Amino acid sequence: MTAFVLPAPPTPSVAVAGSSERFAVRRIFCVGRNYAAHIREFGNDERDPPFFFTKPADAVADSGATVPYPPLTTNLHHEIELVAAIGKPGFRIPRAQALDHVWGYAVGIDLTRRDLQDEAKKAARPWDWSKAFDRSAPCGPLVPAQKSGHPSQGRIWLAVDGKVRQDADLAELIWPISDIVSICSEGMELQPGDLIFTGTPAGVGAVKPGETMTGGVDGIGTIEVTIGPPNR
Numbered sequence: 510m511t512a513f514v515l516p517a518p519p520t521p522s523v524a525v526a527g528s529s530e531r532f533a534v535r536r537i538f539c540v541g542r543n544y545a546a547h548i549r550e551f552g553n554d555e556r557d558p559p560f561f562f563t564k565p566a567d568a569v570a571d572s573g574a575t576v577p578y579p580p581l582t583t584n585l586h587h588e589i590e591l592v593a594a595i596g597k598p599g600f601r602i603p604r605a606q607a608l609d610h611v612w613g614y615a616v617g618i619d620l621t622r623r624d625l626q627d628e629a630k631k632a633a634r635p636w637d638w639s640k641a642f643d644r645s646a647p648c649g650p651l652v653p654a655q656k657s658g659h660p661s662q663g664r665i666w667l668a669v670d671g672k673v674r675q676d677a678d679l680a681e682l683i684w685p686i687s688d689i690v691s692i693c694s695e696g697m698e699l700q701p702g703d704l705i706f707t708g709t710p711a712g713v714g715a716v717k718p719g720e721t722m723t724g725g726v727d728g729i730g731t732i733e734v735t736i737g738p739p740n741r
């Protein structure tokens with residue numbers, strides 16, 4: 510057994526619907542663009558291939574959490590996303606087999622410091638500081654694919670204090686889940702515990718301290734996250 514000079518950090522994890530067991534998180538991959546209307550609102554070409562960025566595994570937060578308003582931003586944005594959880598390793602997974610690698614699905618929110626992202630885009634700098642901050646990846650309970658099936662359509666939505674901001678259908682995904690898993694596995698050998706945030710539809714916007722985001726994907730579940738005051 511390996512001896513560590515400091516205690517090993519806790520294993521980040523997300524809840525599993527209807528179970529006391531949790532899903533240990535290894536890495537978090539996120540798709541940059543995947544709904545035509547959201548791409549149009551940012552002035553990009555919807556035919557571009559998908560690209561990925563990452564967040565630390567310990568950026569996850571459970572549904573029901575209060576996430577402190579993060580530092581360095583005055584424009585924190587919500588992005589509701591379907592999350593696919595990988596259950597089986599794979600490198601260069603053929604599209605026809607890609608769904609066999611998905612253990613389950615959840616509803617997640619890709620929290621984004623939009624002002625920092627805008628600056629990074631302008632300066633051609635990395636996105637990490639805009640995307641990969643503490644608790645930037647709230648993720649609701651995972652539903653095993655054996656129960657939910659592999660969703661290809663159904664409403665995906667997010668409301669802030671009850672007002673619907675994002676409202677779309679998974680059928681609008683430019684790259685369906687099988688393509689995303691396959692394409693992601695061309696760049697990284699996927700491993701059990703990896704989460705893939707599959708992109709957000711149109712309607713992203715700012716969320717402030719004291720506001721509560723609720724969201725859901727038909728057939729998968731819901732998530733509720735409140736933004737708290739900044740940590741001092």
Ligand code: MN
Nearest residue numbers: 588619708709
């Ligand atoms: Mn996103």
